[in-house]
Amino acid sequence: MVDLREYYNKLYSEGKEKYWNDYSDSNQTLSGSRQFIIDLVKRKNLNPSSILDFGCGEGNFLNYFSKKANKIRVGIDFSSVAIEKAKSFYPKINFILGSEDKIEGTYDFVTSIGVIEHTDDPALHFKKLYIATNRKGHLFIVCPNHCNTRGIIWQTLSLLFDFPIFIG
Ligand SMILES: C[S@@+](CC[C@H](N)C(=O)[O-])C[C@H]1O[C@@H](n2cnc3c(N)ncnc32)[C@H](O)[C@@H]1O
Numbered sequence: 145m146v147d148l149r150e151y152y153n154k155l156y157s158e159g160k161e162k163y164w165n166d167y168s169d170s171n172q173t174l175s176g177s178r179q180f181i182i183d184l185v186k187r188k189n190l191n192p193s194s195i196l197d198f199g200c201g202e203g204n205f206l207n208y209f210s211k212k213a214n215k216i217r218v219g220i221d222f223s224s225v226a227i228e229k230a231k232s233f234y235p236k237i238n239f240i241l242g243s244e245d246k247i248e249g250t251y252d253f254v255t256s257i258g259v260i261e262h263t264d265d266p267a268l269h270f271k272k273l274y275i276a277t278n279r280k281g282h283l284f285i286v287c288p289n290h291c292n293t294r295g296i297i298w299q300t301l302s303l304l305f306d307f308p309i310f311i312g
Pocket residue numbers: 149152164165198199200201202205220221222223226242243244256257258259262263264
């Protein structure tokens with residue numbers, strides 16, 4: 145976990161979060177799962193008053209999801225570089241440095257996008273987020289599906305040549 149944290153600190157310091165980060169106010173759509181969540185909220189007319197984004201990175205999804213200051217918005221991430229950037233970009237959102245043990249209370253809406261596949265204990269990750277979700281709330285845990293042509297090619301290259309998931 146320490147290695148992974150350092151790895152993410154390095155990525156955020158070098159600005160390489162752009163490989164998975166596609167948030168900008170000029171974007172009309174986000175990548176699949178993120179846009180799916182936004183669309184679902186609109187379609188079901190959901191109006192969560194509290195939101196937790198675990199593994200929030202620089203806080204862009206939390207900000208994109210809701211710009212309303214009257215909502216409780218909490219982001220948690222174990223990368224100090226990401227959390228420092230998040231705090232400077234979005235001072236009205238509550239960003240917390242840490243991991244699952246930093247989760248306190250319950251929320252109407254809990255998201256974990258591209259995080260569970262990195263955790264040492266995915267079952268614990270799920271349990272902690274489930275417990276943090278209000279009874280009638282929503283929990284979204286999103287992870288990549290490598291059971292497709294792109295995934296199989298990457299996994300093969302990764303196993304044979306230690307090919308990185310990001311190039312650059
Ligand atoms: C692929 S990035 C996704 C960032 C963000 N969720 C998004 O959709 O843009 C994964 C994020 O999870 C964080 N992360 C990974 N494992 C974590 C853990 N055990 N506790 C807290 N944060 C973690 C990393 O620091 C990184 O910011």
